[in-house]
Amino acid sequence: MTETYETTARTTGTRHRERLGYDRAAVHAVLDEAVFCHVGFVVDGEPVVLPQLHARVGDELFLHGSSGARALRAARDGGLPVCVTVTLVDGLVLARSAFNHSINYRAVVVHGRAEEVVDPAAKQAALSALVDAVVPGRSADVRGPTPKELAATTVLRLPLTEASVKTRSGPPADDEADLDLPYWAGVLPLVPLRAGTPQPAPDLPGGVAVPDHVRSWSRG
Numbered sequence: 001m002t003e004t005y006e007t008t009a010r011t012t013g014t015r016h017r018e019r020l021g022y023d024r025a026a027v028h029a030v031l032d033e034a035v036f037c038h039v040g041f042v043v044d045g046e047p048v049v050l051p052q053l054h055a056r057v058g059d060e061l062f063l064h065g066s067s068g069a070r071a072l073r074a075a076r077d078g079g080l081p082v083c084v085t086v087t088l089v090d091g092l093v094l095a096r097s098a099f100n101h102s103i104n105y106r107a108v109v110v111h112g113r114a115e116e117v118v119d120p121a122a123k124q125a126a127l128s129a130l131v132d133a134v135v136p137g138r139s140a141d142v143r144g145p146t147p148k149e150l151a152a153t154t155v156l157r158l159p160l161t162e163a164s165v166k167t168r169s170g171p172p173a174d175d176e177a178d179l180d181l182p183y184w185a186g187v188l189p190l191v192p193l194r195a196g197t198p199q200p201a202p203d204l205p206g207g208v209a210v211p212d213h214v215r216s217w218s219r220g
Contacts, residue, residue, distance in 0.1 A: 010111045011164040019166050024059075026165045030108045031056045033220050034086040035134065035193065039063060041082045054084070055126070055133035061110060061158040062117070062126040067151065075156055079113035082158065088220070092188040095172035096181045102168060104187060110163045114156040126155045137213035192220025 004022040005011070013020045031037075031054070040049045055062045061084065091104040117123045127150075128139040145153070172185050195217045198210045 005161065005163045007164075008111075008162050011109070011162050013164070013166065016166070016168075019168055021165050021167070022163070023165065026106075026167075027108050027160070027163045028056060030086055030088060030106045030165055031061065032133075033088060033192075034108075035219065037063075037084050037086045039082055039084050041080055053130055053134060054086075055129040056160070057126070057129050059160040061160055062130060063114060063156045063158065064127065064130055064153055065156075067154045069154070075114055075154070076116050079115040080156070082112065082114045084108075084110040084158065089190055090169070091190055093168075093172050094185055094188060096174045096178040096183045096185045100172055100174055100178075102172070104167075104169050106165065106167045108163060108165050110158065110160060112158050112160075112162055114158040117155040117157050120150070123150065123155050126157070127153070130155075135213055135217055137211075141211055141213065192218070194218060 003024040005024060005027065007022060011022070034054075036051050037054045038049050039052050040047065042048070052063050052065065063084075085107065087105055087107040089103055089105050093102040093104055095101050117126055124144070127145060131139040131142070171187060174185060195214075198214050200208075200210070
């Protein structure tokens with residue numbers, strides 16, 4: 001049986017409800033494929049949206065940032081209400097009319113209260129997960145954080161309880177009256193992120209080979 005997230009007032013769409021879903025595996029797949037997310041919150045009465053790296057571990061999403069950041073300081077006092085979004089663009093939908101142009105996409109929206117990870121072991125595990133979310137296997141091949149670096153970093157945990165996924169796929173939805181117009185229509189697919197040739201740091205000592213987890217990186 002398919003596992004789904006419970007629908008709430010915040011995850012119930014008002015437009016194109018046929019594109020909206022709550023399938024847990026589909027939500028996880030989009031979060032895992034995305035390299036970064038956008039985190040929205042309110043600080044001092046003003047809305048803020050920031051791009052951040054993220055990592056999903058089970059049904060929890062981990063975020064991190066400087067311990068001195070206003071939002072992260074606010075999260076220490078009972079948690080910070082946030083809205084996290086991720087969008088993957090799969091193709092450009094080119095219609096015969098300008099009005100019916102669109103994109104094929106997969107997007108996830110998560111609502112909840114992000115709380116600080118205080119336990120040292122849990123914080124270290126979350127930071128390793130964040131590194132591995134960027135390049136799988138990377139955390140085992142680098143120096144871990146020092147106590148000073150750990151103190152300068154705040155990690156937030158966001159439970160995946162209010163989450164939804166919205167998708168569009170397929171060809172343009174042209175009006176019937178436009179079908180005979182002499183304009184090209186269709187979908188221009190966008191390939192998933194692919195890595196180019198690794199570029200070593202200019203101060204890298206000779207003889208240090210590019211590790212497999214770097215050479216084999218891919219998304220989607």
